[in-house]
Amino acid sequence: MNLITSMALLPLFCGFVGIFSLFKLLQQIRMKAYLKDSVVVITGATSGLGKECAKVFHAAGAKLVLCGRNKEALDELTRDFATSCTTKIKVYKPCIVAFDLADPNAIVAAAARILQCFGHVDILINNAGISYRGAIKDTSTEVDKKVMETNYFGPVxxxxxxxxxxxxxxxxxxxxxxxxxxxxxxxxxxxxxxSKHATQAFFDCLRAEMEQHGIDVTVISPGYIHTNLSLNAITADGSRYGVMDTTTAQGRSPTEVARDVLAAVAKKKKDVILSDLLPLLATYIRTLAPGLFFRLMASRARKEQKSENP
Known part of the structure; x- marks a missing residue:
């Protein structure tokens, strides 16, 4: 391409750049408008990803309803908001609703208190959850039920x-x-x-059924995040795992993931994977070459078993 041709294409290129920049600007304005003044409920807001989501949604001008089991931790978080907020937009004092998501009898009453906070709910973020480590042959059914109660039945x-x-x-x-x-x-x-497979299936069904009512459904699937999830995981006998896994320690910052959650919600995305390349690649291998995936997982199981029983 000679110089004359390049010069002739320059205005066209600049035009494309300008249109793209304008599109991005309009998208950001639309995202901020969607979140500002919206009533956002966040479960599991006392720590980890939930706490970071609370911070970014609060900074975006949302009216927060913070949920968790520990009322003192929720109170402390709201005090932190009051002293550390530097945003120029109007922010609201969060409302607190403390309850145990794993307690079926507490949820209906908690939902009523949530609705009383601001009169309605615009966005519900089901974030609370518990992790697990253990061999199937050693795990009691009560442990399976406990994980399902917190991760699936509670959010449902x-x-x-x-x-x-x-x-x-x-x-x-x-x-x-x-x-x-x-x-x-x-x-x-x-x-x-x-529990997470069940969650994916339920909310995929909900998305289809709620479209006619104008209600959006977003499923966000992160990879490893550097939180205390593995430390607080339960084991085969129901005891606390208490170990920071290497994969968890090397995971993404919860602040970074929270920003991605904010963007996904603001853009009303339907299904989002927030992980590194390897786990993302594994999802495609599972679909396109299941035999290979099963062999890889069997190999991984053998290696983990050997590392625990050298």
Whole structure:
């Protein structure tokens, strides 16, 4: 391409750049408008990804309803907001609703208190969860039930409790923080992966059924995040795992993931994977070459078994 041709194409190139920049600007304005003044409920807000999501949504001008089991930790988080907020936009004092998501009897009453905070809910972020480490042959069914109660039945029950108010308004957004293990299973994570697979299936169905009511559903599947999830995981006998896995320690920053969650919610994305290349590649291998995937997982299981029993 000679110089004259290049000079002739320059205005066209600049035009494309300008249009792209304008598109990005309009997208950012639309995202901010969607989140500002929206009533956002976040479960599991006392630590990890939930706490970081609370921070970024608060900075975006949302009206927060923070949920968790520990009221003192929720109170401390709201005090931190009051002293550390530097955003120029109007921010609201969060409302606190403390309850145990694993307690079925507490959820209906908690949903009523959530609705009393600001009169309605625009966005529900089902984030609370528990992890698990153990061999299937050693794991009691009670442990399987406990993980399912927290990771699956709890979010489902809370969603169902808040759904009628959204349907009545013909507006709302249900978000669930699943996991890459909701799409692929890895050895010694059976209860956790099962709960996340069930979560993926339920909220995929919900998305289809709620479209006619104007309600959006987003499933977000992160990979490893550097939080205390593995430390607080339960084991085959129900005891606390108490170990920071290498993969967890090397995971993404929860602050970074929270920003990605904010963007996914603001853009009303339907299904989002937030992981490194290798776990993402594994989801494709599971679909396109399942035999290879199964061999890889069997090899991984053998290696992990040997490392525990040298």
């Amino acid at each position: 029950a809370l969603t169902k409790a808040l759904l009628p108010s959204m349907i009545e308004k013909k507006q709302g957004h249900i978000v669930v923080i699943s996991s890459i293990q909701g799409k692929i299973s890895i050895p010694f994570r059976s209860a956790y992966a099962a």
